[in-house]
Amino acid sequence: MPLKPEIEKPESERKRVGFALVGIGKLTAEELIPAARTSEHAYIAALVTSEEDKGEAFARAFGLTEADVYTYDEFGKLADRDDVEAVYIVLPNSLHREYTERAAKMGKHVLCEKPLSVSTQDAQAMVDACREADVRLMTAYRCQYTPEHWAARDAVQSGKLGKVKLMDSIHVQVQQDPEAWRLKKTLAGGGPLVDVGIYCLNILRFVTGQEPEWVFAAEHQPEGDPRFKEVEESTSVMLGFPGGLIANFLTSYGAMKTTTLRVMGEEGSLLMDPAFPYDGLKLKITDSEGTHEPSFPEYDQFALEFDHFAQSIRTGQQPWTPGEEGVQDHVIMDAIFESARSGKRVDLGATAGKDATRGDKKPELPQK
Amino acid sequence: MPLKPEIEKPESERKRVGFALVGIGKLTAEELIPAARTSEHAYIAALVTSEEDKGEAFARAFGLTEADVYTYDEFGKLADRDDVEAVYIVLPNSLHREYTERAAKMGKHVLCEKPLSVSTQDAQAMVDACREADVRLMTAYRCQYTPEHWAARDAVQSGKLGKVKLMDSIHVQVQQDPEAWRLKKTLAGGGPLVDVGIYCLNILRFVTGQEPEWVFAAEHQPEGDPRFKEVEESTSVMLGFPGGLIANFLTSYGAMKTTTLRVMGEEGSLLMDPAFPYDGLKLKITDSEGTHEPSFPEYDQFALEFDHFAQSIRTGQQPWTPGEEGVQDHVIMDAIFESARSGKRVDLGATAGKDATRGDKKPELPQK
Amino acid sequence: MPLKPEIEKPESERKRVGFALVGIGKLTAEELIPAARTSEHAYIAALVTSEEDKGEAFARAFGLTEADVYTYDEFGKLADRDDVEAVYIVLPNSLHREYTERAAKMGKHVLCEKPLSVSTQDAQAMVDACREADVRLMTAYRCQYTPEHWAARDAVQSGKLGKVKLMDSIHVQVQQDPEAWRLKKTLAGGGPLVDVGIYCLNILRFVTGQEPEWVFAAEHQPEGDPRFKEVEESTSVMLGFPGGLIANFLTSYGAMKTTTLRVMGEEGSLLMDPAFPYDGLKLKITDSEGTHEPSFPEYDQFALEFDHFAQSIRTGQQPWTPGEEGVQDHVIMDAIFESARSGKRVDLGATAGKDATRGDKKPELPQK
Amino acid sequence: MPLKPEIEKPESERKRVGFALVGIGKLTAEELIPAARTSEHAYIAALVTSEEDKGEAFARAFGLTEADVYTYDEFGKLADRDDVEAVYIVLPNSLHREYTERAAKMGKHVLCEKPLSVSTQDAQAMVDACREADVRLMTAYRCQYTPEHWAARDAVQSGKLGKVKLMDSIHVQVQQDPEAWRLKKTLAGGGPLVDVGIYCLNILRFVTGQEPEWVFAAEHQPEGDPRFKEVEESTSVMLGFPGGLIANFLTSYGAMKTTTLRVMGEEGSLLMDPAFPYDGLKLKITDSEGTHEPSFPEYDQFALEFDHFAQSIRTGQQPWTPGEEGVQDHVIMDAIFESARSGKRVDLGATAGKDATRGDKKPELPQK
Structure with missing residues (x-):
């Protein structure tokens, strides 16, 4: 990971977009802050955290001062920070709406972790709030920004595979800590589906550029397991896409890490396979000539997201994965939960056109 | 493939079980006859075919005489052949019942290709006919006889993988010839589900030893494609097993060859991956220690089937995959077709105990 | 492996070349006879063996009669068999020369297993004898007839890999039986080098089309191991090719099966990797675009050899791997043995032009 | 890569060993500084560089001040920095000796990049200087500190592979810039052998714990290529280890990146394969049971080196790869160059006992 100390190019920095990171957890510490260092168009200007000590330690370590660290109570003070043009919300899902709305009111652009919220209604409210405030809202679907996933999309849409008939995808992992907020329904909005299964759902929609017309789902919530008192453990989903294309995906918090996409x-x-980790993605395309495993340049997925959103702020364009893209997954996840509950297929009605919920700005892929 | 000319061990041959091969197609020519050569307990004693010339050519090539070749009209003459103790039925599915019943009446044991028949009713009739005639009936599920599939079953049932939560399987291939009997509903009884999807269904049942409690399915039958006037092109199936275990499988006649099983x-x-070819099966087991790809001795899948059935004839035991095992797949496939038609989940009712439809005689696995 | 019983096309058979197989061992039984069945241009017309019973068993099993089986003493009687146009010599290496010379004198063409002989001198004598008798002589280098090895050669010679700098190859396996003729110096002419290392040597020469200018080698012959009383256990070889290209290869009778070629x-x-088995060859080509694993049609390596030689007999052309190609490997192996003995580099003198020891007739590669 | 800002644990820092990084190139910026952040026992206290601006940028970016940045002329001022207990020398090879001797005289411990120097004589002088000054000297052989390479060593030494007969290793890459210091003989001391081939040599010695008794080598220096005016482009080496074990390795600056080790x-x-990158190492062990690819915890190779050396400073023990280990590779590389020049095998004389040039302190491997 190439390090580009901010001080190295003081001029360019003035044009870079300053972000406040809202929430300091594992993702922030291990991925977002290092990524921000490699970003060409973004930098970390402030931190918002409940653990002030931790925040100050991070701040000093990364060239910020104590003055750049805010508690959640002080979130509103970011209004005075002109250098903070955007916030990156890395909070439990149930807090996404509140902080997005507050940020929008302060005129800050919002990059929000997936899932966008805990319900379609809340997610839509976030979109509305940002539209009203005329700030950009981007759902942090990092897999729509990698060269590997774009190569997969191109293979599907270019006809290289012939007409696509079936797809499947898996994202399962073990959630061991019964106390994790991801296992609390009110905080997370659901179990593995909204956290990791959403990768399958989102990428199946992305590679086809299309929306499912119906869903069928089944889930399992084991009795007596302290982890799964509130949310499901495993979910299997079948999606009917236009033209008879059928896709299945599997997600779980109770199975050894596996992430795949097959078309x-x-x-x-x-x-x-693997399809969704932060690095080490592997794509194989097989046709009558044989199997090709294309090579890709090195890059940082989070830096690509930062850069994309920073540029869409500068140009005023809708980012590729705006709030609407996040809302659409909520619509489908609502249907999945309903199907799992009822044991019945749920129709989603007429689907929108190709990439209807995506922005105008196509991601810039890293070059070799 | 080690060749063991029959003449090499004249004594042992007398104890080997003579089979009449009924139907000479690609499978017979390329797999069954070579396999029979490597079998320790079986040999080909006669051929039944509509193409007499072809049959005689095969016969002479493999040390039989013209007298060992029969037309379908002459099938009944096998009654006079004491050396023909069993028939191996490799005919279009719709003929399985008739030839099984005729063979049973002649006191011949029956090894029948999968699917056992074209409906649950016909399949059950075959079981009944063989029971009445006191002859053995075996469904030729070759994947229940390989060391690789048994190693997979052992991994699942031994607890090596921990509690199993989700499974999926794929068997798709391209059927190009619109005139193939496999695309005629009355001859085949269905499309890819009954021909290749049945591998997924059967192996998911085999590795767990359990029966699904419900199914949901969707299928696609493209308009205007001359191949799919009568049968579906692609089918996606979700199966609910006891204890909340969910399995998906995908099958198609319109997608490039892929065969997998994932637990x-x-x-x-x-x-x-691949999971179902005649050779080259590859099994990988991953746990916290890493990934292990066990090695297995070389063997011929069809020879293992021949040997198993020949031995079950000698010992009078039920073969491991008797007719009942084939009937059970028909019961489930009927439910799959119904679900695909209705768009509704279909419950299968209470399930039988572990391996309830399998015989007492466990397959002997090839040794290194 | 598609079976094409001879009787199926009686006309074409008359044009096929009848072979006498000289020597019935594992290779003959498991590979050559099945291969001959799939050959388009060759068939087995006679067997020569010391074990008459075994020969007759094979004969009958494969549609020949007792009259088609000869003892070594009766080898000369093949002179009377017009239908036997060629012999395939599958005897211990030390017998290659004698049987080749006798066959040549009878006007029979000779396909001879590798190594061609037990010394350069004997190998050259075989070439001379066949030239004098105006019969074709082919060294059975099956890896010069596969589409995979030709694709490797094309990658090297087309410049797809850029200028080639280094190569290496491995062929090691465990020889467990101390009584095997391959471990007797007078019968085999050497240890693993002449039996399996020769694949590395031959394929390195084949993919480049060039000859080494010098060799250096070291070998190990463990004391006290009953298997390696007469021949070496392991050999490491370095070869200097024109233009500064250097290649290493490793061979052994004391290491778990591994066969590779890397350029x-x-x-x-x-x-x-693997590079030299009868089937399952795997080729990967990596460049700046990624890694490509081309697919190839199914075929039988031995059938390709039979077909090539049969056609070269019909057309009167030199086969692609004539006796001269076998002699050249002996020249180099002699130098390898000398280097291992002396601990010194051995120069091979000026090298001949591209493919100088190969015939005019290029192999026909199997088509998809 | 987990980030552990220094400020987070102010107490532990006092016990951590402060390093001055001497030389700021790609390795320093992209690997060493990030690694130092994750180190438990080391931290960066100062930077020595010719490019003061770059140094100051790095310094500020990583929480140091301008006062922590030194020019090479100011290297001697580190004597006054008690918090700088060690230097990490990341300079062109020809400068290793000078800076090691100067550091030793100041009482600073020395971690020096491989190769230790540009000749056996210089390398030995470095060992002597550090011994005299009673400071630790460690050669930065990062592959002797990873769990993957230790698992390989264990497989070799535990007998799991049976008696080892042959080994080979490859480290080749393309050096494109004709101006690179690595292509200047006086600065580098040699071509690919001393830079990347040394990995092969060192790891072959490490996994066996033994020293070669003789070497043979050939090299190629293409005429007319501006990159290879001073140093060789490619080298092939054969090594004779005790007991008849033979190993080959290949190295080049003119071939697409490949790094392997095979035993x-x-x-x-x-x-x-790959065997030597900073991450993504892949180990496969094959025996009669199959192939096992063990899993390993995530770690940072450079952090492991920093930690090991910091701990050996604290405990006063010889690090696992002391200067002596670096000297030994120079002794062998000298012999390799001599063999390549003379075309003759070069004997290395009696070899020392197992791990004779390694320290007492075994590396602590990262735990899952």
């Missing part, structure tokens, strides 16, 4: 067409197939 | 447990996972 | 160029590299 | 024993074999 099967009449003239070829593709496999991403 | 995900809390402490490990396994992947067979 | 490294400035713009790409290729890896065959 | 072949009578009962098993191992393959590391």
Whole structure:
């Protein structure tokens, strides 16, 4: 990971977009802050955290001062920080709406972790708030910004695989801590589906550029397991896409880490395995000529997200994965939960056109 | 493939079980006859075919005489052949019942290709006919006889993977010839589900030893494609097993060859890819220690089937995959078709105990 | 492996070349006879063996009669068999010369297993004898007839890998039986080098089309191991090719089966692993675009050899790997043994032009 | 890569060893500084660089001040910095000796990049200087500190592979810039051998714990290529180890990146591919049971080195790869150059006992 100390290019920095990171957890510490260092168009200007000590330690370590650290109570003070043009919300899902709305009111652009919220209604409210305040809202779907996932999308949409007939995807992992907020329904809005299964759902929609017309789902919530008192442990989903294309995906908090995407067409197939980690993505495309594993340049997924959003702020364009893209996954996840509850197929009605919920600004892919 | 010319051990041959192969297609020519050569307990004693010339050519090539070749009209003459103790039925599915019943009446044991028949009713009639005639009936589920699939079953049932939560399986291939009997509903009884999807269904049942409690399915039958006038092109199936275990499988006649089986447990996972070819099966088991790809001795899948059935004839035991095992897949496939038609989940009722439809005689696995 | 019983096309058979197989061991039984069945241009017309019973068993099993089986004493009687146009010599190496000379004198063409003989001198005598008798002589280097090895050669020679700088190859396996003729110096002419290392040597020469200018080698012959009283256990070889290209290869009778070929160029590299088995060859080509694993049609390596030689007999052309190609490996192996003995580099003198020891007739590669 | 800002644990820092990084290139910026952040026992206290601006930028970015940045002329001022207990020398090879001797005289411990120097004589002088000054000297052989390479060593030494017979290793890459100091003989001391081939040499010695008894080598220096005016482009080396074990390795600056290690024993074999990158190492061990790819915890190779050396400073023990270990590779590389020049095998004389040039302190491997 190339380090580009901010001080190295003082001029360019003035044009970079300053972000306040809201929430300091594992993702922030291990991925977002290092990523911000490698970003060309963004930098970390402030931190918002409940643990002031931890925040100050981070701040000093990364060239910020104590004055750049805010408690949640002080969130409103960011209004005075002209250098903070955007916030990156890395809070429990149930807090996404509140902090997005507050940020929007302060005129700050919002990059929000997935899932966008805990319900379609809340997610839509976030979109509305940002539109009203005329600030950009981006759902942090990092897999829509990698060259590997774009190569998969291109293989699907270019016809290289022939007509695509079936797809499947898996994102399962073990959640061991019964106290994790991700296992509390009110905080998370659901179990593995909203946290890791959403990768499958989102990427199936992304590679096809299309929306499912119906869903069927089943879930399992084991009795007696302290982890799964509030949320489901495992979910299996079947999605019917236009033209008869069918996709399945599996997600769980109770199975050893596996992440895959498979697309099967009449003239070829593709496999991403692993499909969703921060690095080490592997794509194989097979057709009658053989199997090709393309090589890609090194990059940082989070830096690509920061850069994309910073640029969309500068140009005023909708980011590729705006709030609307996050809302759409909530609509489908609501249907998935309903199907799992009722044991019945749920129709989603007429679907929008290709990439209807995506922005105008296409991601810039890293070059070799 | 080690060749063991029959003449080499004249004594042992007398104890070997003579089979009449009924139907000479690609499978017979390329797999069954070579396999029979390597079998320790079986040999080909006669051929039944509509193409007499072809049959005689095969016969002479493999040390039989013209007298060992029969037309379908002459099938009844096998009654006079004491050396023909069993028939192996490799005919279009719709003919399985008729030839099984005729064979049973002649006192011949029956090894029948999968699917056992074209409906649950016909399949059950075959079981009844063989029971009445006191002959053995075996469904030729070759994947229940390989060391790789048994190693997968052991990994699942031994607890090595922890509690199993989710499974998926794929068997898709391209059927190009619109004239193939496999695309005619009355001959085949269905499309890819009954031909290749049945591998997924059967192996998911085999590795768990359990029966699904409910199914949901969707299928696609493209308009205007001359191949899919009568049968579906692709089918996606979700199966609910006891204890909340959910399995998906995908099958198609319109997608590039892919065959997989994946099982995900809390402490490990396994992947067979490819999962169903005649050779080259690859099994990987992953747990916290890493990934292990066990090695297996070389063997011929069809020879293992021949040997198993020949031995079950000699010992009078039920073969491991008797007719009942084939009937059970028909019961589930009927439910799959119903679900695909209705768009509704179909409950299968209370399930039988572990391996309830399997015989007493466990397969002998090839030794290194 | 598609079976094509001879009787199926009686006309074409008349044009096929009848072979006498001289020597019935594992290779003959498990590979050559099945291969001959799939050959388009060759068939087995006679067997020569010391074990008459075994020969007759094979004969009958494969549609021949007792009259088609000869003892070594009766080898000369093949002179009377017009239908036997060629012999395939599968005897211990030390017998290659004698049987080749006798066959040549009878006007029979000779396909001879590798190594061609037990010394350069004997090998050259075989070439001379066949030239004098105006019969074709082919060294059975099956890896010069596969589409995978030709794809490797094309990658090297087309410049796809850029200028090639370094190569290496491995062929090691465990020889467990101390009584095997391959461990007797007078019968085999050497240890693993002449039996399995020769694959590395031959394929390195084949993919480049060039000859080494010098060799250096070291070998190990463990004391007290009953298997290695007469021949070396392991050999390491370095070869200097024109233009500064250096290649290493390793061979052993004391290490778990491994067969590889690796070629490294400035713009790409290729890896065959495994490189030398009868089937399951795997080729990967890596360049700046990624890694490609091309697919190839199914085929039988031995059938390709039979077909090639049969056609070269029909057309009167030199086969691609004539006796001269076998002699050249002996020249180099002699130098390897000398280097291992002396601990010194051995120069091979000026090298011949590209493919100088190969015939005019290029192999026909199997088509998809 | 977990970030542990220094400020987070002010107490522990007092006990951590402060390093001055001498030389700021790609390795320093991209690997060493991030690694130092994750180190438990070391931290960066000062920077020495010719590019003062760059140094100050780095300093500020990482919580140091301008006062912590020194030019090479000011190197001597580190004597006054009690908090700088050690230096990490990341300079062109020809400067290793001078800066090591100067550091030793100031009482600073020395961690020096490989190769230790540009000749055996210079390397030995460095060892002597550090011994005289009673400071620790460690050669930065990062591959002797990873769990993957230790697992390979254990497989070799535990007998899991049976008696080991042959090994080979590859480290090749393309050096494109003709101006790189690594291509200047006086600065680098040699070409790819001393830079990347040394990995092969060092790891072959490490996994066996033994020293080669003789070497043979050939090299290629293409005419007319501006990159290879002073140093060789490619080198092939054969090494004779005690007991008849033979190892080959290949190194080049003119071939697409490849790094491997293969060990072949009578009962098993191992393959590391890639074998030498900073991350993504892959180890496969094959025996009669199959192939096992063990999993390992995540870690940072450079942090492991920093930690090991810091701890050996605290405990006063010889680090696992002291200067002596670096000297030994120079002795062998001298012999390799001599062999390549003379075309003759070079004997290295009697070899020392197992791990004779390694320290008492075994590396602590990262735990899951």
